[in-house]
Structures are given as structure tokens and as C-alpha cells.
Amino acid sequence: MYFDPYYLVLVLPTILLSLFAQILVKSTFAKYSRIRSSRNLSGYEVAGLLMQMNRIRDVAIEPVQGSLTDHYDPGAKVLRLSRPVYRETSIAAIGVAAHETGHAIQHARSYGPLALRGTLVPVANIGASFGPWIAMGGIFFSFPVLIHLGIILFGVSVLFYVITLPVEFDASSRAIALLRSHKVLTEAELAGVKKVLTAAALTYVASALTALMGFLRLILIARDRER
Numbered sequence: 712m713y714f715d716p717y718y719l720v721l722v723l724p725t726i727l728l729s730l731f732a733q734i735l736v737k738s739t740f741a742k743y744s745r746i747r748s749s750r751n752l753s754g755y756e757v758a759g760l761l762m763q764m765n766r767i768r769d770v771a772i773e774p775v776q777g778s779l780t781d782h783y784d785p786g787a788k789v790l791r792l793s794r795p796v797y798r799e800t801s802i803a804a805i806g807v808a809a810h811e812t813g814h815a816i817q818h819a820r821s822y823g824p825l826a827l828r829g830t831l832v833p834v835a836n837i838g839a840s841f842g843p844w845i846a847m848g849g850i851f852f853s854f855p856v857l858i859h860l861g862i863i864l865f866g867v868s869v870l871f872y873v874i875t876l877p878v879e880f881d882a883s884s885r886a887i888a889l890l891r892s893h894k895v896l897t898e899a900e901l902a903g904v905k906k907v908l909t910a911a912a913l914t915y916v917a918s919a920l921t922a923l924m925g926f927l928r929l930i931l932i933a934r935d936r937e938r
Contacts, residue, residue, distance in 0.1 A: 717931050721924040729917040732910070739910040740779065743803035743903045744795065748896060754796040754808030761812045761889050762790075770815050774798070781807050783814035785829060790815055802896070806904035809890050810911070813882030822881065828874045835871035838864035839922075846929050850936050858933050862926075869926045872919040879915045883908040 752760070758772050775781070775791040783790050790811055796804045817825045846861025848854070887905065890896045896904065 715928075715932075717928040721928050722921065725917060725921040725924050729914070729921055732913040732917040736779070736907075736910040736914055739907050740803045740807075743806070743907050744799065744801045746802045746900075746903060747800050748802055748805055748900055750895060751800050752805065752895065753798055753800050754792050754804040755798065757805045757890075757895055758790055758792065758808045758812045760893065760895070761809060762815060764889070764893055765816050765819070767815060767819050770819075772797075779807075781811050783811050783818070785814075785818045785825070788815075788818075802900050802903040803907050805890070805896060805900075806886065806907045807911075809886035809895075809904070810882050810908055812889070813885035814878075816885055817878070817882060822878075824874050824877045824881070828871060828878055831867060831871045831874070834864070835868040838866070838868035839871075842866075842868060843925065843929060846933065850933055853936070855937075862929055862933065865926055865929060869919075869922045872915075872922040875915055876919055879912060883912060 755772055755774075762768075762770055762772075770783075770788045770790055772790045772792065774794050774797040777793055778795060780793045781791065781796050792808055792811065796807045814825070842861045842863075842865030844861070845864065846858050849857025849859075849861055886908065887901060890904065891898075891901060
């Protein structure tokens, strides 16, 4: 039986961090979903207001099934909000809606990291799904070309995760600034939004670390096999 110390030391801790981040974001969202905003605006209304204030008139807002499935689709120019966020007036709903609106504003302002991330999506999807398997197959059959191809493909997916971090951090910063400048929430309510968005940010950090450590693991295994 093969014992993989690199997985134990590098990858497993980041997987545990990812699990913790998922629990934290769900519990934080649930906590602030029970606190209604003073202006009683829904996530849908806040997203519409913020886009109107930023002169964005070509982005549709649609409800989508699921919980925490909110996202902005730059290709279709559609802001999709999960039903709890779309219709609820809670601090959590407003924070998530504002964050996703931040992505729509990034797109409208041609924010560089968002554009770069978009160009990486096709190769990153292939790299995440097949890169490690191709590399491990190359290692097993002692085929250097496959090893290098797999590592390169997986490296693109890692780059995607890393570039996602400034994109998400910037969207959250925009969300807080917009909610404050347009007086959508009070400072006390904004403190709750910050906690929701900080918890969500931890999930992206954990995902990037997991991908990065998995990439490093592949490189170390390939180096050991070449000795």
C-alpha cells in the first residue's frame, strides 16, 4: 500500500479548513438571515437600486433555486440570486445581493482580474477535472510528457483559484462601500454584513489553498519519481 505523506501534510489540512469555512459561512448566513434590515429592502430591490445608482441598465436580476447559489453570469449579463436572498429583507440577504452586484459593476467597469479569470475558465475546468489524473498517469507509466501536461493543466486551474481571490475581495469591498454611501444599511447593520462576507471570503481562501497545495503535491511526487 502506498503512503502519501504529501497528501497528509499539504492537502488534508486545507480540506479541513474548507469544511470549517463551509460550516462558518452557513452558520453566519443563517444568523444574520434572522435579522431584518431597518429599511426593509429585499435583496432584489437592493441589487436593482445599486445597479441603477451605477448606471447599469443591461443586467437582469433573476431568482435561482438553492441556498447560497447566488452568482453573476457575465456572459448572459444576469445576476442570479437564490430565493432566500432574492425575496428576503435580512442583513444577510442584502449583503450577498450587494456582493454579487459588485461583480456586475466589475464587469461594467472592465475590472482586469475578472476579465482574466473569465479567459481561464475553459482551460481551468479541464485542468481541475483531468490535470491531476493525467499527471498521476504519467507518473505511474513513467511518461514525462503526460506528467508535465497534467501539471501545466492543473496549474491553470490553480491560477484561476488564485485570481478569484482579488475578484471576490474587491466585490465585497464594493458592496460595503455602496451600502454605506447609499445609506441602505446603518453602520450597525453593516457590521453584520461584513461578518457574512468575511465568512464567505474564507471559503475562497480555503479553495485556493487546497488547489495550491494539491499542485505542490503533484510537483513533489513527480520529483520523487524522477530520482
